[in-house]
Amino acid sequence: MxxxxxxxxxxxxxxxxxxxxxxxxxxxxxxxxxxxxxxxxxxxxxxxxxxxxxxxxxxxxxxxxxxxxxxxxxxxxxxxxxxxxxxCGLPPHQLIGVDLDTKSGTDSSAALRELALRHLFTIPPTVVVLTPSGGRHLWLTGPRDVAIPNSAGRLAPGIDIRSAGGYLVGPGSRTDHGTYTTAPGTGHLPPAPCPRALLRLLLPPPRPQGATAARPPAHGEGLIHFVQAAHEGQRNTRLFWAACRAYENGLTPDLLPALIEAARATGLTEQEARATIASAARLTTHRPQTPHETPRWAP
Incomplete structure (x- = not known):
């Protein structure tokens, strides 16, 4: 062994x-x-x-x-x-990963085809990585000056997006469920530019006219970055940890809108984000957290 x-x-x-x-x-x-x-x-x-x-x-x-x-x-x-x-999201490629999952029980490939027909774009020939579960990762590149948020199921059920702060499992990797492989005929290709119509769908929704972006206090920006870097399986736990630290250090309520915005950028809904933050508030309000109670996922 x-x-x-x-x-x-x-x-x-x-x-x-x-x-x-x-x-x-x-x-x-x-x-x-x-x-x-x-x-x-x-x-x-x-x-x-x-x-x-x-x-x-x-x-x-x-x-x-x-x-x-x-x-x-x-x-x-x-x-x-x-x-x-x-x-993902780093130069020179500014890689964007389109993760077509099969675990949700939905046909994510069909969902992507429907989006392509509705919004008039096609996925160009690019690197495709096959996952052990039968899913696919499509590698695309984005513009240098555009920040694409990570998301899970926001584009369509079963379609997750990996960008800045996220990562893709590389072909040749061995996991508990099998090996990731490059789809035949795609390994020699460079990651293709993301179609403009798809890029527009990946961007956060525009703010209402006159609305101002939530700006965290300067001493809370580290917590915001910590939440933004979460990938699937970490989103709630990272948000919970950051919210606990914010409450313990008296950074809320000024930091609250920015925490929610950061969580939404990772794929959580506003309702999910508020529920997680409320749990952190209850914990830090009713009893102090001692070192042996620190969650194992805390950084």
Whole structure:
């Protein structure tokens, strides 16, 4: 088993280095598809949000790199890694991942075709990665000056979007459910530009005329970035943690609109975001949180 794991890690590193040669920043992933390196700040409720400024590994997509030396160091620190993640939204590609899921019981491919017919766009030939569950990841590129939010099911049921702050599981990665592979005939292609009509659908809805953007207090921006970087499976927990820290440090209510906006950008509804924040308010109001009660997912 140890030999098999070493072989999987060696293969994952080789695939990650190949991706880096194409300008794609990568991180090691575990068999669960999560970043293989845990946060160095876990268990410290007083630690401020950190995106790698501390100089240590374990900050998710903020560790992502195209530097072969750094990538080897990341994998050396995570010898249990069996896959790699590709950070989205970074230059030179500004990668946008269209994740056509099959777990929701909906036909996400049909939903995308319907959107394409309704809004008059076609998906150009591009890299397509096949997932072990039968889904597909379409790789597209976005403009440098446009921030595409991550979302889950907002475009259509079963269609998730990975962009800045998110990542895609790279082809060649091995997980508990199987191996991610490149669809035949697409591996040599560069990521294609996202059609303009689709790009418009991916952007946040325009604000009503006269409305002003929610601006967090300067000392709360780290919490906002922490929520914005959440991917599927982390959205509620990251929002809950950030809201707890905000209440404990007296940053609300000024920070509340910005937290909700950040959560919506990750795919949560406003109702879900408000419910999570309300739970954080109840916890921090009725009893202080002690170190041994800190959730395991806290950074």
């Amino acid at each position: 140890a030999t098999t794991n070493r072989q999987a890690t060696t293969l994952a590193l080789a695939h990650a280095l190949t991706a880096a040669e194409r300008g794609l920043a990568v991180i090691p992933l575990s068999r669960t598809k999560l970043p293989a390196l845990r946060s160095p700040h876990r268990g410290d409720p007083a630690a401020p949000p950190c995106h790698g400024e501390c100089g240590r590994f374990g900050h998710g997509v903020y560790d992502a790199s195209t530097d072969p030396r750094r990538i080897r160091e990341l994998f050396a620190a995570a010898p249990w890694a069996t896959g790699y993640g590709i950070a």
